[in-house]
Amino acid sequence: MRVLSELGDFLKSRRAALRPEDVGLTPHPARRRVSGLRREELALLANVSITHYTRLEQGRAASVSDGLLEAIARALRLTEDETAHLKDLARPAAASSRPAPPRVEHASASARQLLTAMTDVPALILDRRNDVLAWNRLGHALLAAHLAPGSPDTPGTRPNMTRMLFLDEQYRRLYANWHDQAVLAVASLRLIAGRHPDDRALAELVGQLSMNSDEFASLWARHPVRTCTSGVKHLNHPLVGAMALNFENLVIPGAADQHLIAYTAEPGSPSEAALRLLGSVTSPVTLDPTADRTGLRANSFPSIPR
Numbered sequence: 348m349r350v351l352s353e354l355g356d357f358l359k360s361r362r363a364a365l366r367p368e369d370v371g372l373t374p375h376p377a378r379r380r381v382s383g384l385r386r387e388e389l390a391l392l393a394n395v396s397i398t399h400y401t402r403l404e405q406g407r408a409a410s411v412s413d414g415l416l417e418a419i420a421r422a423l424r425l426t427e428d429e430t431a432h433l434k435d436l437a438r439p440a441a442a443s444s445r446p447a448p449p450r451v452e453h454a455s456a457s458a459r460q461l462l463t464a465m466t467d468v469p470a471l472i473l474d475r476r477n478d479v480l481a482w483n484r485l486g487h488a489l490l491a492a493h494l495a496p497g498s499p500d501t502p503g504t505r506p507n508m509t510r511m512l513f514l515d516e517q518y519r520r521l522y523a524n525w526h527d528q529a530v531l532a533v534a535s536l537r538l539i540a541g542r543h544p545d546d547r548a549l550a551e552l553v554g555q556l557s558m559n560s561d562e563f564a565s566l567w568a569r570h571p572v573r574t575c576t577s578g579v580k581h582l583n584h585p586l587v588g589a590m591a592l593n594f595e596n597l598v599i600p601g602a603a604d605q606h607l608i609a610y611t612a613e614p615g616s617p618s619e620a621a622l623r624l625l626g627s628v629t630s631p632v633t634l635d636p637t638a639d640r641t642g643l644r645a646n647s648f649p650s651i652p653r
Contacts, residue, residue: 353541354436355404360570361423362389370422392422403437411437428538432572435541451502454481458599458607462486467626468609469592475539475604476549477508477532485622488629489584489610493517507552509536513560523581523589529562534571541572580610586628587621 363383367373372388384392390400395415402408403419416437420430452474454462462470462483469489471482479491479499487496491506499505509532511518512525522528540549556563575596582590592610599605612619 352406353544354433355406357433357436357570357572358404358419358423361425361429362386365423370424389419389422393418395419408437426573428534428574429572432538432541435544439544452478452480452605454605455599455602458602458605461607465609467623468611469622470607470609472599472605472607473508475543476546476552477510477536479506479508480605484629485626486610488586488625489582489622490521491518492586492629508532510552510556513556513563521582521584523583528580530566530571531573531575533563533566534573535575537567537570537572538574584621584625587625590618590621591616592618592622 362385365384366382367384367388370384370388370392372384372392386401386404387397390397393400393415395418399408399415400419403411403415413434416434417430420433423429425433454472458472459481462472462481465483465485467485469483469486471486471490472480474480481499482490484496487494490508491498491511494506512522512529512532513519519525536549536553540546540553543549553567557567558564577593577595580592580594582592584590590612592612594608594610597607597609599607610622612622
């Protein structure tokens, strides 16, 4: 089963990240064939039998208790997110013999109304795979003005924020610290993949990114795991320049795995002024295709010198 293989790979990656001296063990004087902890060393730290741990890592454990998983998590010094991911992988939901086709997600009318009302705040609604279900005018202008404003309305060609981060050059150049964003995106996707092992569309997204981006494939192989609920995005916007925007990732009640992301700037900061400027230059008047004298279009960013 693919999830059990993921479990073994995850545990091996975390064992490799620790040395015996990191966890209070005296390294054996004999030459080591592994860079991190051996299985028997981890089993000793977690106070479990080497046989039981080996079965777990190989995906052959029939049942696993919370106590065992938490003991292994403590021995490996896992974070809260990593511990949750370990439990998801160790006890995957029973898979259907005939998985249902991916469900087409839509943002509710009330959620869209909320987005429209947020006239001064860039915001968008995503599903668990980071497909864009809806965005408001300022959210579109901030993140993807080179795409058609109505692109989230067509399920087959919806923008996906993770795919864009790795495969869309214009979106990629938006981030001043692209590598940090890439690591965070992969870590978040790993967490979701562990919770939904039978999501065929999610598996297809991971496969597509692995095939088309060596950077994604390399990061995915490291098994980073982290949830992302708030923080700061450092952007180099082609119209208004550098911005540091706070973001909040909010779960939408009653909508399975949908979340709203909103961006704000510190009051009185240059970023707030830049955000106001972006709102003015991308107003409905300047986005009108007939308003040629402005030179601003919703579906094209100015070219950015490399």
